[in-house]
Amino acid sequence: MTKRSNLAQVIQHHWRESVPDDRLAHLIKDASRGLGRALQMRLAEHGVSFGHWTFLRILWNGDGMAQRALSDMAGVMEPTTFSAVKAMEKLGYVERRQKPGDRKQVFIHLTPLGHSLKDKLVPLAEEVNAIAIEGLEEREIVAMRRALLAMIDNLARDEAQAAGDNRRIPSTREVAGRLSSAQPSRK
Amino acid sequence: MTKRSNLAQVIQHHWRESVPDDRLAHLIKDASRGLGRALQMRLAEHGVSFGHWTFLRILWNGDGMAQRALSDMAGVMEPTTFSAVKAMEKLGYVERRQKPGDRKQVFIHLTPLGHSLKDKLVPLAEEVNAIAIEGLEEREIVAMRRALLAMIDNLARDEAQAAGDNRRIPSTREVAGRLSSAQPSRK
């Protein structure tokens, strides 16, 4: 039972609208947190943490990749993947295997239990998505997706530049043409 | 110097595009993290943490509100505000004061140092925003903002309902009409 009224949140959003700089960033952050909370609430009812969802959904799409590749696909740093995978291993969702002749890489495989979660959990994400975009037209969503991708590209370019990495960063569209499988092997 | 190529991130985004459910949520999350990182990098050069920015920008717009009101405006829970304010107090950015006759509320005031950060820090946020929206048309940004607000409203409503809070949640627009000052006093 929530003690605080959601009115507070709405007030806050209005207030942000009146602040000239970086409103958009906060709107995006709020939307992200809202989506996160909505999914988290639902996952919790099935005993799955939000952090694990990120990795499970990748693995359902094709498991057996190295831990590092999993990090790349999830868009997080290795320590994040490491601790999540360790925890999921303890929960019996995944197994960490090595290939003979390679003592360096660790390959992540789903267990039957890990696999079985898919049918229960995916509908939850779909439900959250449906709730979030209720009342929006398909056209608006497509436009938003395009705008978000452009922003992500812009920021990635900025980040690379700031890091002194002067290689040219290809746009998402360019890379898309070079990819085919669901499990890019990163070189 | 970044060791990992940003190419990995781009691959990841492409891969997401091919996953049918909850792509939008991940796009929003990525954009949010990208914006966060970009600002964080810049704030760090001035010795300010990202977490403190959230509160400073509210206080610059008018300080002296109770800690709880600050939480509401920042859109975070009280413990988050509590620890941030404590840390900022130690850094000399803010002071926590009580009013005689009220031993309950704690009012947060900026120190001269806290005030002085505004001129240095606000341009950083503006720069990040400018980078992020580069190449986007005003029309697209307005549309995205509207869509994001609608999503946030949808999710807040869902959240309230899930919490068994059956009060009707007013839309942002409705509330906007009831507000006038930059420091809503919450009743």
Added chain:
DNA sequence: CAAATATCCTTAGCCTTCTAAGTAAGTCGG
């Protein structure tokens, strides 16, 4: 007025993520 209730701040502890730094294992130029 006194008791029940609500509100505000605080504490404690967990989750997710990050950076920095360490270790082990492959790879490559000489």
Added chain:
DNA sequence: CCGACTTACTTAGAAGGCTAAGGATATTTG
């Protein structure tokens, strides 16, 4: 073959956020 990278995983620790729960103080209500 060997030393110098480079790569992959691991460890340690911190930031930012949350929930749950506690204490203190106001407010409301019987």
